[in-house]
Amino acid sequence: MTVGDSRVGKSTVMRLLIDLLCAQKKLIKIYDHDTRYKLAAYSQIVPIENIDFFRGGTDIMLEELKGNCDAIAVDMPGQYLDKVCQYIHKVHLFKLLNDYNWRLTFLQPISHRLDCLDYLEHLLDSFGDSADYVVVKNQYFDKQFSQYHRSEASQKLAVLKGSEVILKELNKYSYETVESLGLPYSAVSNQLAIYSVYRGYTYRWVKSFHSTLINNFTVKNYLGLNKSQQIEEYEYTF
Template sequence: MTFHIEENDQNMSSTLPEISTSNTEPNKPLSNDTAQKVPINTKPKNLANTDNNGNNNNKNNPEQLRRLVMVTGDKGGVGKSTFARGLAQTYINNAVKFVGLDADNSNPHLIRFYEKHANIQRLDISNSDKLDEFVDNLKELVYPKPKESGENQESQSLILLETPSQFMPTLKILITEMGFLGVVNDKCKMRVTIVVVISTIIDCINQLLELYSFCGDNVDYVIVKNLFYGEAEQFTFYDNSQEIKKIQQQLKAKDRSFTSITMPKLAKKSYDYLDVKNLTFKQGLEQDEYPSVFGRIFSWLNNFQGQIKPIKDLFGIDKILTE
């Protein structure tokens, strides 16, 4: 597996209407015996100097914004693909160069909607050999070897990875067998943000707690409340969880981020229109067939970017341009 590197289509940012930024709100797991033999909590080195809100304090660090952003959500249909698409569109709108890796082979939304508009690659992580290949190619993206002609290839500093459903056992294997998070940080000099999209059900919280049990303070966390499943105040299992509050305090003490945002609900007609026609969010703005679709998508992107802006560094964004 080799990731093909090509230039992003940055022209998409030039015609987007002005967007305000008001903040509206299987791998089989290893057995316990095996896991105990492997150092799980490999502490990353060379961490970018960021505060607890994800803001960079050391602006002279050339690696300050290098990020691997992993969009997860182990419950199928929770909305992680929609969030990944919204983030990809935000990168494009703000002229942020990135490489997208779509590992959701059963429902590859990044490939389907954005392959022609950005550097999006299909990723196979179905077995141990493919997992190793992924890690090696990740380093090759960050530190590419010169071409046979001697010409240098461009280094990539931002990777957006959309993971498949039920990815947690695979991630646990990566961490327990090779200390994945430490390897990414030490060998790629890349900080990791894990985005966890949740609904209002208790299973999402249980899975989040399980994720933290083996990722610990080695990553920054962004929890996304998908408002398709209810209003923000209806996420009571998350808001009232004492375990979550304890984790937030632990990470604050370690200068790690654990923050929550919301993802707005997109009206069914507009969502289905994009889905049937395989349109990006920007193409939904450009169509003239349905003014209602334009209005809904414009408002959705406004809201989405408003959520991203206060923690933009956690997503590898230096500056929001569409203000």
């Protein structure tokens, strides 16, 4: 479940994760809780369903929990943390997940803003070791994240065995071009209409993030990725 403040890269991280799960031949289902439909480009490669948990959407997802999916991913809207927490407690989500032998991972990108740290700390305090946590340090906003590393949220994350990964900054012209064409990131390398240099930047950016996930044992486990395979098995053509 991607969570966090608005405009920190939640949907970007979700799209990158979908690409990797699909490359690993995982059977996945994606739920988009965000009204901006940032995942629309991925509907051509994986089932995506719009959902509103705050209006009874839990029942829809329960059917997937009973099925044979390898992973279920939910892209939540920005902010609304109190509402998200209230919903999870109200429907006893952790009990439901445990009944079907599932585990919830919160995937939270962060920027340079202190609001991100407040959000993360609230999340950790609300759910403790009932969930797993992966923080994505989005280098589009910052390179050092010094305030994060000095924060109580960072210390609490370590205590709860959460993990951190880095999402490197993508050249802004490459990002804008891909966004304007509405393509999955994994399809960019085959689009000759995109300047080769932009395709090259995007290729290396995607590969770097996927490598970061695959080579981190804790993150690999939390995100339902294959445990024994390395990133070299998921090369893209370019």
